[in-house]
Amino acid sequence: MHGASRRACDDESVNSSQLDTISVKTSDNVTLGYSVAGLGSRLVAQILDNLVALPLTLIAILLYGALAGVFVTSEQGAGFAGAGAGFFAGFVYFGYFFVAEAVTGGKTPGKSAMGLRVIRIDGSAADFGALAVRNVIRIVDVAVLLVGVVVMFFQPQTRRLGDLGAGTIVVRDRAMVTLAAAVAPPPVMLRTPDAGPPIDGLERIGSHERDALRVFLSRAGLTPKLRAELAAEIAQRLLDRLQLPQGAPERLWPPELFIERVYLQLDQRYP
């Protein structure tokens, strides 16, 4: 477990340009990228949680006060009840976050609304011990001049003291891309009904070029003019890569037709 987290940190230093993701190497040796929650969404989640926690705290104080009103008989007792109600309020407030995270596996209602979740820095679920640590240290994060916010501001992964102590991190938990959206629309052939005559030098390029052309050909929303312009640029680069002789017939094809034929022939070559 600890080995995993150390490796995760090493990957992090490699990808230091991508500060908003952490990389976790799984036991299958696949690197997973987790998108780190930013300061803004963390604070909004915090405000939403306060909308629940503060009324709860108020109710707790009122109940404590009502209890004291019924049972307290002396001035000394009233003093104890008053101070006790204050501490009780603190336990209810901080307890809300702990219980909410422990019950839901790392999502308070506010985090849930913002699509955030607490996980451990090695990618595993935050367990009871880690959640206990981050929520007890919350007392320092909140009570000492909001030191947690200051630390989050300067910490590259927006972790507060409680996260640093517990080895946890708050990540975005929402699926950003659906399968339907991830499947690219089919390529559109406007100029050619078939693959056309074999193009020389096609072995010089490969499936990567095929994929790049597919992205271009499936792109919706291009005006005919813009499509033609982009096609001319792409066609020029392809001609260079294919190293066709000056008199080759392919050089005389319109760029869009040329691209479509290259794509279709590549697709046959690399099924």
Next chain:
Amino acid sequence: MSLDAFIAERQARWSALEAAIKTAKRGRLRTQSASDIERFGTLLRQTSSDLAIARRDHPDAPITEYLNALCARAHPLLYRGRPWRVGAVGPFFATALPRSFRAAWPYILSSLVLMLIGFVAGWVAAYVRPDLRASLVPPSLFDEMARGQIGTGVQDAPFAAAFIIQNNIRVALICFAGGMLLGIPTVLVLLANGWMLGTVAAAVHLGGYDYQFWSLILPHGILELSVIVISGGTGLMLAAAILRPGQLRRGEALARVAVRAVLLVLGAASLLIIAGTLETFVSPSSLPDGVKLATGGLVGVLLYSWLLLAGRTSRRRRSFRFDRPAETPA
């Protein structure tokens, strides 16, 4: 393989994994049967191997981002620490807590030394500046002691007990959490507690009320001061991990000690419920001073025999056994 063929061939299992993630409740897969979990593991491994292929062949395609997000959401559902159960509370108090207490002895001893420094400083201060004694110790305390009035009990005892327990739990948690600020709050709390006890004890000593005073303090104080010292120790553990991480990264050194430390402080803080009850119902009661001191002594013996002896493995069991892996202390 072309991107289209890749997706067409494998998307069934991605959809299956997505559906399985949706059935997980509250971040857990536990409502499912063993074969479901096994299937989930297979799907996750297959999908993460698809992710590796997609990264290599189609690094910029949206499908790679989709697969990463899918695996990232599924991963913590399968890889997780030991779940918490109500049944774990008994063994925790029987063995795990005393063992962590003994494992943390250097920090707890340092915490005790800090409190003793505060105590001695307070004692000396009360001796050197007798004129300040009145501001350090409420004069009413002397009057009450002189008139033998401390045995009159506390009014509204349940509220007093609740107040005392909550205040002490708060102090214990601050001692622990203060470790994150390099232990500075922890050290201050320990010194201040020692100082207060020292000044009052010295003032009482000069007034000649030692016996009444300690019979008022010790029944609950043994437990209460021990818990504060333990909590201080846990704060010092955190601070030491930050300041002296050794071969580890700071964050990793911290995360290693923090879970043990928080369980120790939460376990110790639960003892404060006993301490607060004693403080309300025994310490200020009209019981003879001797009985109160004996109560304190008994609590102390019980507390430390538990902390020092419970959960020790006997020498015979600790010796090497071929048929069993070596036991590691929790």
